[in-house]
Amino acid sequence: MTPLDAEHRHDQPTAAMAVADALAETILTEMAPGMSLPSEAELATHHDVSRLTIREAVKLLEGRGLLALARGRKAVVRQPDGAAFADFLTSVIRYDPKGLFDLIEVRLSLEVQSATLAAKRATRAGIAAIEGELQGMRDMLGAPGQEMSYEQEHGFHTHDVGFHEAVALASGNRVLGFLFEAMGRPLREGFFISRRGHEHRGHTLADTVIAHQRILDCIKDGNGRAAGEAMRMHLKDTERDIRVALSQLALRPSGRP
């Protein structure tokens, strides 16, 4: 008996669901990402159901992120990534915007750990990747006091996110990497609300570069504790800016009733 699986299963399992579970088991135990499943017709005869049932089972697994489907091609086993969880987190925030702060809170904890581990384990290549992103941020920064174009600001933000992902990668913890990947989109979606507030933020983009530089230095030194602390301070500042921006936004008449 596996009561663990009963959570979101139904009383009377449907044929499609049975096939989906069987396929998932096969995929996880016998197949690797990139491999192709047999054709729908073959699966249908093999599992003794109609092709339609196979299609529904396969669609279920596609929703779970286990398979990639495309017209005219057999279903391909997917390298698992955080996309499914990203969808989930997005829906959580959409249901309740307060969840954004929960997400930020969790991210803070994970980022601190990420920086700490990166300081202990980062390879030369990993550090180079982090440095590359930081340099990218600098390149987007115009002359001091000069207004940035939208492209520049967007590019800066991209490299900012890239920096954090590079740190996660350097930590050598794959689950951390997945979580970051999964949290990226919901966070961006949440942050987008506060984009208007960026102009009034307490910290300039130059400050951000300095903060990142400090984190990188700690990682290079192999000082995990300091790296974690630097990351924590940086994120605390960011969080404060977001809170200010959101509260300003809340005071204005919203576009939606």
Added chain:
Amino acid sequence: MTPLDAEHRHDQPTAAMAVADALAETILTEMAPGMSLPSEAELATHHDVSRLTIREAVKLLEGRGLLALARGRKAVVRQPDGAAFADFLTSVIRYDPKGLFDLIEVRLSLEVQSATLAAKRATRAGIAAIEGELQGMRDMLGAPGQEMSYEQEHGFHTHDVGFHEAVALASGNRVLGFLFEAMGRPLREGFFISRRGHEHRGHTLADTVIAHQRILDCIKDGNGRAAGEAMRMHLKDTERDIRVALSQLALRPSGRP
């Protein structure tokens, strides 16, 4: 342009996928968990596709955890939970058992934060829930030196997990709750391997109770820093036990080729 969405979308979006996205948007913006979708026939005429396409779209969303389907009943919007991510983590570990340690590492960080936050925010009811689980662990503990039945051991483990979930709940951070829920199954699956090693573990179940008591005390005191530290120490011990058990297991001939 929304390049963010393009990650796992296909070049030529299929009708089923378009309908699925449209449905997801509607669900997230206009519906609440528990509400029912229109019947397949209605959706078919509304979206101007056949019923089959609606079924595939709905199956996709079911796989994403957004809908619950049952025979003879309309599709019901689901309260989001961590099941989808649990599936994902399970697959990660199945592909690469080393991922279990990554998972444990992440959990440690989240548990520490969970305990820290719980100490700061826990309500009276939240603390009562944690106390209840701890008492449950004690009840399963037989007389000192006496052998425990399988039921007792299983019950103990259940309350152990319950304790940690109660702490996460008391932290008031919903995302943390989801993550714990999602990590529960993969961790149990991973731990199960080491069940045989339990007898040789360095720490007895009585020690575990003491460690949990210490955590609870810190939470009651509202001492976040101490609570986090107590949790960290407890988990470090647990992790060490698991590593020992797994390494012992690795030395024996495995049941599978």
Added chain:
DNA sequence: CAAGCGAAAGGTATCAGATACCTTGGAGGA
């Protein structure tokens, strides 16, 4: 009048057969 039973209505699950369009691989020509 209330409670319980039963059948009809509405819904989903699954099957069979058929068409359109895409992808891939190979034959054939430049």
Added chain:
DNA sequence: TCCTCCAAGGTATCTGATACCTTTCGCTTG
């Protein structure tokens, strides 16, 4: 040798039909 084009195999989608489950409403009975 390389490019082009066609055919085979595959998926995406539609139509129509059947089985079985859920809900509901009216009818019967105490």
